[in-house]
Amino acid sequence: MIAHDVALPPLQIDKLPSGLTLLAVQKRGLPLFHVRLSLPAGACEDPRGKAGLAQFTVELLRRGTRRRPPQDVDEMIESMGAQLYSDVSMEEAALALTVPAELTERALDALLEVALEPAFEEAEVAAARRRTLAALQSELDEPSTVAGRALVSLGYGPGHPYAHPAQGFRRDVDTFQREDALSFHATRYQQQGALLAAVGQSTPTELIDLLTRKLSSGRRLGPAAASAERCSSRRWRPRSPAAPSSSTSRMRRKRRCASSLQGCRGRRRGTRRRWSRIPSSAAASPLFWSTPSAWIAGFPTRYRRGCT
Numbered sequence: 001m002i003a004h005d006v007a008l009p010p011l012q013i014d015k016l017p018s019g020l021t022l023l024a025v026q027k028r029g030l031p032l033f034h035v036r037l038s039l040p041a042g043a044c045e046d047p048r049g050k051a052g053l054a055q056f057t058v059e060l061l062r063r064g065t066r067r068r069p070p071q072d073v074d075e076m077i078e079s080m081g082a083q084l085y086s087d088v089s090m091e092e093a094a095l096a097l098t099v100p101a102e103l104t105e106r107a108l109d110a111l112l113e114v115a116l117e118p119a120f121e122e123a124e125v126a127a128a129r130r131r132t133l134a135a136l137q138s139e140l141d142e143p144s145t146v147a148g149r150a151l152v153s154l155g156y157g158p159g160h161p162y163a164h165p166a167q168g169f170r171r172d173v174d175t176f177q178r179e180d181a182l183s184f185h186a187t188r189y190q191q192q193g194a195l196l197a198a199v200g201q202s203t204p205t206e207l208i209d210l211l212t213r214k215l216s217s218g219r220r221l222g223p224a225a226a227s228a229e230r231c232s233s234r235r236w237r238p239r240s241p242a243a244p245s246s247s248t249s250r251m252r253r254k255r256r257c258a259s260s261l262q263g264c265r266g267r268r269r270g271t272r273r274r275w276s277r278i279p280s281s282a283a284a285s286p287l288f289w290s291t292p293s294a295w296i297a298g299f300p301t302r303y304r305r306g307c308t
Contacts, residue, residue: 012204019192020215024207025199033104033200036096037115041188044090044161050180052168054188055088056132057181061095062086063124065117070124076110084114088166093188101201108198108214118185125178132173139167 010026043054062077062084064070077084080103085096095115099107139145149165156163196215198207 010204012208014208014212016191019190019194021195022208022211023195023197024204024211025197026202026204026207027199028201031101031201032098033101033107034096034098034198035108035111036094036195036197037111038092038094038195038197039115039189040091040193041093041184042089042091043164043166045184045188046161046164046168047184049172050168050176051164051172052132052166053172053176053180053184054093055166055168056128056173056176057184058086058088058093058095059132060120060124060128060181061114061118063128064119064121065113066119067113067117073114080106080110082107084111090162090166104200104202104210105214108210112214116189118181120178120181120185122178125176125181129173129176132167132176133170136167136170136173 012022012024014022016022041054041057043052046053062070062073065073068076077097080097080099082097082099082103085094087094095111097107097111152165153163196211198211200207202210
């Protein structure tokens with residue numbers, strides 16, 4: 001049997017300096033437009049003691065944005081005759097929309113608003129927590145589900161990022177608060193390692209230009225609480241840390257000089273150490289030291305430094 005070459009449709013892949021990958025595919029024949037946002041924010045990124053937080057955060061995305069209440073978000077999606085797809089695997093959180101071609105820009109705006117501008121209202125967080133707890137309780141009636149969970153935990157072993165179900169455990173879900181969802185969204189929903197793909201009738205170049213224009217349209221994440229204000233300026237932007245203050249540098253140089261027989265080794269090296277140090281909050285988690293294989297799309301996702 002002779003293997004024939006696969007004829008791929010016209011496509012274009014662009015990697016932005018911020019780490020975001022843009023993928024555009026031209027598909028003629030059907031007057032449809034499909035957009036998918038894939039983020040390295042899967043269940044393996046759940047913090048210690050917060051199993052299920054990735055899934056919990058995704059479910060809250062549609063429950064209101066900074067511009068619209070939940071009812072208006074539902075109306076925005078349903079007015080396009082579409083259904084918002086959302087899913088969480090161990091390595092990925094994904095959202096997608098498929099709409100008629102004439103609604104291309106509306107669909108892209110809606111997807112980015114839901115993904116990047118969630119409100120995380122207290123009432124919605126409490127309601128989502130009750131729904132998740134009820135679902136976890138009902139799953140205990142299915143022997144196959146209980147056996148599957150036990151097999152995963154025993155197979156990977158304690159402390160492994162894959163050793164818990166994406167839905168989490170009741171003891172952890174019961175502790176979820178608004179600040180947990182805010183923190184997870186601030187540190188995981190970033191351009192680094194993300195993939196934004198679009199399929200439509202336009203040429204790949206036109207689709208790439210559309211994606212770039214929408215991402216740079218000025219609509220950015222705004223903090224929903226004071227605890228997220230520092231992180232909001234970094235989301236979906238290339239991160240360029242500012243230089244440390246002079247007083248901090250002097251203190252670090254003094255400590256280094258006092259412990260070294262060779263004396264101080266200079267301002268430049270001290271500055272480099274300052275910004276390459278692993279955050280203590282990340283190093284304290286056993287997930288930080290586990291490095292399973294790369295995620296499904298092949299982009300690096302392992303434990304980037306978030307807002308510290």
